[in-house]
Amino acid sequence: MTAFFLGFQKRDRTKRVVEDSRICAFELLASLAGKLLEEGESSASSNASAGHDHVSIGKDVKLETRYDDKPLKTECVGHVSCDASVVTSDWTTENRDNSKEPKHSENNAILEPTLTKAPPACSVQINDDLKYTMQKCNVGYGSFPCNLDGCCPNFGELCDGISENGVKREVETNNYHTMDPLEVSMTFPAPINSDRDVKSPSRSDSVLNASFSRHRNDIKLGSRDDDEKFSRFNKLSNRFKVSRPATRIEDRRIRKLLTSKYWKAAPKLKDFEDCRADGGIKALQCKRKTYYDKCQYDTLYKRRKFFDRSSIVTSDGRIGSENVSNSPEKVTNENKNKCRSVAMSHGACEIASLLTGHQASHKSDDSHGRIRVGVLLQGKKVRDESRTLLQTGISSEDNLDALGFTLEPGPVIAPPPICSEEPLLQLPCGSAPQNLTRSLVVTPALDTGIPDATPDPPLLTNSAKSVDSNYEHVSSQTDMLTDQNLSESRALVPVPAMNVEALAVVSVNQKIRKSELAQRRTRRPFSVSEVEALVQAVEELGTGRWRDVKLRAFENADHRTYVDLKDKWKTLVHTAKISPQQRRGEPVPQELLDRVMAAHAYWSQHQTKQQGKHHPGTLRITDSQADRIGVAVAIPTITM
DNA sequence: CTTAGGG
DNA sequence: CCCTAAG
CATH class of the missing domain: 1.10.246.220 (Serum Albumin; Chain A, Domain 1)
Structure with a gap:
C-alpha cells in the first residue's frame, strides 16, 4: 500500500529558489543612479553654476511633484525632509491611485507647475530620496526608512544638509522654473556625461553616496542610517522587516505572505505609509522575481504597492516627460487610454530624448560624444536650440503634442566602465553611455507598448535574459531607467507636474508587471x-x-x-x-x-x-x- | 504557519 | 491551482 511514494523532488514552493537576477537589476539601478549622481556632480563641477543648477533642477522637479501631490501638507522645512522621502511614496501612491483608485486625486490633482514655490531644502531631499531608494534597492532593503517619520535622526541630517544646499538650489531652481523647460534642457549640461566615478556604480550605495555626497553627504548617511533606523522607526517597518531578509525571500509564499498579509495592514496607509510600504515592497521586489498575480483587486492593490516604487519612478519619468510633451490638462479622462498610452510613449520617448538631449548637449560640451537629441516641433526640427521653448513656439500648454525629439548619433567616446563589478547587470558595463541612453530610450517603449487598457499582457523588454529574470530585470531596468529619466527629466524639465493620466500610465506598468511576475505553477495532475x-x-x-x-x-x-x-x-x-x-x-x-x-x-x-x-x-x-x-x-x- | 474554503 | 481569512 504504502509503496506509492514516489521519489518526490523537494521542497515546497517556499523553498524554491529564484535566481537573483534581480540583484543585477538593482545593481544596475544603483550604477545608473550613481552615474546620474555623478553626472550631476560632474556637471556641477564642470560648471559651478551649471552643475548646481542641474542638481537643483532635479530637485526642483521632484519638489514639484511632491508639492503637487501634497501641496498642502508639506510646508515646513522639517517636513520637507519628510516630503522628500514621501515624494517617492507619493509617486507610488499616485501610481496606485491611478491604476486603481482615483482616491488620491489629491496627488494627481495638483500636478501643477508651481515649482517656483518649492522649498529649496526639498530639492535636496528629493534627491536623497532617490538615492535612498536606489541604495535601498541595492542593499536590498525594502523599506523606505524613517522618512515618513521624518522625525528620524536621519531627517535631521538631511534637513541640515538640505538647508545648506537648499538655499542656493532654491534660487537656482527658481530660475530654472522661470526658464523654459526646453531652454533649460538645452542650457544645462547633461548629467550623464561625466562618468568619472561611474565605474564603480555597481555598488550603488557607495557610488550613490559618493556621487551625491557632494551636495548631501548628510543625506547619504541619512539614507543609510535610515535604512537601519528605518526599521526601528517605521511602524510598518516591522512588517517589512521581512522584506529585508527579503533579499533572500524568493519563495512565492513568502512573497505572497508579504504581499498579502503584510500589505493588508497598509491599505489605509496613504502617502507616508505607502511610501514606506513601497520601500519595503520594493526591497522585496528586488529580490523577488516572480509575482503572482491574479486579478483579485485586493491583491492587485497590494501588489501594486510593491510595484509602486518602480512604477513611481516610471511615472515620474513620464511625468517629467509628459509635462514637457503633453500638458497635463490636455490629457483628460476623455482620452485616458489613448492619451495615456500616447502620453506614455511620448513621455517615455521624450524623457529619453530629454535625457539624451542633456547628455548630448552636455556631452558635446564635455567632449564625450554621444547621442544628440534633436527637438522637433510640428515635425520640424528645431535648429536653434538655444532659444527658449516659447521662443521656439513651444508652450507647455499648446504645442506639447507637436513636440518631439529625435536622437541623433553623435561622436561616441569610449564609455566609462560603469559596472564592471556587476556581471549580472544587463546594461553591460562595457556598454558606453550610449547604451545606457538607448536602453533608457527603449525602456519607455515598454511602457508605451502596454496600453493602460491592457490589464495583464506581460511585456517583455528589449534586453531580457531568462524569462523570469527578464521580467525582473526588465522591471528593474525600467525602474532604473525611469529613475534616471526622472532625475534627468526633473532636471531638465521643471515643468508642471504630472497628470493624473501620467499616473495612470504607471498603473499600466504595474499591470504588466503583475502579469509578468505572477506565473501560475505548472499544473501537475496527481498520479494514481x-x-x-x-x-x-x-x-x-x-x-x-x-x-x-x-x-x-x-x-x-x-x-x-x-x-x-x-x-x-x-x-x-x-x-x-x-x-x-x-x-x-x-x-x-x-x-x-x-x-x-x-x-x-x-x-x-x-x-x-x-x-x-x-x-x-x-x-x-x-x-x-x-x-x-x-x-x-x-x-x-x-x-x- | 496551518486550516478551511471560495474562486 | 490560487488566494485568503482565521486561528
Missing part, C-alpha cells in the same frame, strides 16, 4: 499513486491535518503542498460523487474513490482529530496505521 498515497494518509490521519498528510505521504514532493493535498482531496471527494463520465483526466481507480468516500464519510462524522475511534463496519483500525500516529486509525474495510 499519489492519489493512493493521499487516500491512505487521509484514512490514517483524517482530514484537517493536511500538514501531517503532507509530511507523511508527500514529504519529498516539494511540489505538493498541504494545500495542494487538501485541494486534491476536495476534488477527489467531488470526483467520487460524480458519474465516471463526468470525470476528467487520468481515471482514478474506483477502489480509491471508494476509499475516498469512506474516509470522507468517516472523518466527516468524527472530528478529524478524533483519530482514536474506529467505526464498526467500513473502517477498521490498522495496527500499522495506528502505530504511526499513536492513535487508532480507521481504515476502510475495502482496502484491507
Whole structure:
C-alpha cells in the first residue's frame, strides 16, 4: 500500500529558489543612479553654476511633484525632509491611485507647475530620496526608512544638509522654473556625461553616496542610517522587516505572505505609509522575481504597492516627460487610454530624448560624444536650440503634442566602465553611455507598448535574459531607467507636474508587471499513486491535518503542498460523487474513490482529530496505521 | 504557519 | 491551482 511514494523532488514552493537576477537589476539601478549622481556632480563641477543648477533642477522637479501631490501638507522645512522621502511614496501612491483608485486625486490633482514655490531644502531631499531608494534597492532593503517619520535622526541630517544646499538650489531652481523647460534642457549640461566615478556604480550605495555626497553627504548617511533606523522607526517597518531578509525571500509564499498579509495592514496607509510600504515592497521586489498575480483587486492593490516604487519612478519619468510633451490638462479622462498610452510613449520617448538631449548637449560640451537629441516641433526640427521653448513656439500648454525629439548619433567616446563589478547587470558595463541612453530610450517603449487598457499582457523588454529574470530585470531596468529619466527629466524639465493620466500610465506598468511576475505553477495532475498515497494518509490521519498528510505521504514532493493535498482531496471527494463520465483526466481507480468516500464519510462524522475511534463496519483500525500516529486509525474495510 | 474554503 | 481569512 504504502509503496506509492514516489521519489518526490523537494521542497515546497517556499523553498524554491529564484535566481537573483534581480540583484543585477538593482545593481544596475544603483550604477545608473550613481552615474546620474555623478553626472550631476560632474556637471556641477564642470560648471559651478551649471552643475548646481542641474542638481537643483532635479530637485526642483521632484519638489514639484511632491508639492503637487501634497501641496498642502508639506510646508515646513522639517517636513520637507519628510516630503522628500514621501515624494517617492507619493509617486507610488499616485501610481496606485491611478491604476486603481482615483482616491488620491489629491496627488494627481495638483500636478501643477508651481515649482517656483518649492522649498529649496526639498530639492535636496528629493534627491536623497532617490538615492535612498536606489541604495535601498541595492542593499536590498525594502523599506523606505524613517522618512515618513521624518522625525528620524536621519531627517535631521538631511534637513541640515538640505538647508545648506537648499538655499542656493532654491534660487537656482527658481530660475530654472522661470526658464523654459526646453531652454533649460538645452542650457544645462547633461548629467550623464561625466562618468568619472561611474565605474564603480555597481555598488550603488557607495557610488550613490559618493556621487551625491557632494551636495548631501548628510543625506547619504541619512539614507543609510535610515535604512537601519528605518526599521526601528517605521511602524510598518516591522512588517517589512521581512522584506529585508527579503533579499533572500524568493519563495512565492513568502512573497505572497508579504504581499498579502503584510500589505493588508497598509491599505489605509496613504502617502507616508505607502511610501514606506513601497520601500519595503520594493526591497522585496528586488529580490523577488516572480509575482503572482491574479486579478483579485485586493491583491492587485497590494501588489501594486510593491510595484509602486518602480512604477513611481516610471511615472515620474513620464511625468517629467509628459509635462514637457503633453500638458497635463490636455490629457483628460476623455482620452485616458489613448492619451495615456500616447502620453506614455511620448513621455517615455521624450524623457529619453530629454535625457539624451542633456547628455548630448552636455556631452558635446564635455567632449564625450554621444547621442544628440534633436527637438522637433510640428515635425520640424528645431535648429536653434538655444532659444527658449516659447521662443521656439513651444508652450507647455499648446504645442506639447507637436513636440518631439529625435536622437541623433553623435561622436561616441569610449564609455566609462560603469559596472564592471556587476556581471549580472544587463546594461553591460562595457556598454558606453550610449547604451545606457538607448536602453533608457527603449525602456519607455515598454511602457508605451502596454496600453493602460491592457490589464495583464506581460511585456517583455528589449534586453531580457531568462524569462523570469527578464521580467525582473526588465522591471528593474525600467525602474532604473525611469529613475534616471526622472532625475534627468526633473532636471531638465521643471515643468508642471504630472497628470493624473501620467499616473495612470504607471498603473499600466504595474499591470504588466503583475502579469509578468505572477506565473501560475505548472499544473501537475496527481498520479494514481499519489492519489493512493493521499487516500491512505487521509484514512490514517483524517482530514484537517493536511500538514501531517503532507509530511507523511508527500514529504519529498516539494511540489505538493498541504494545500495542494487538501485541494486534491476536495476534488477527489467531488470526483467520487460524480458519474465516471463526468470525470476528467487520468481515471482514478474506483477502489480509491471508494476509499475516498469512506474516509470522507468517516472523518466527516468524527472530528478529524478524533483519530482514536474506529467505526464498526467500513473502517477498521490498522495496527500499522495506528502505530504511526499513536492513535487508532480507521481504515476502510475495502482496502484491507 | 496551518486550516478551511471560495474562486 | 490560487488566494485568503482565521486561528
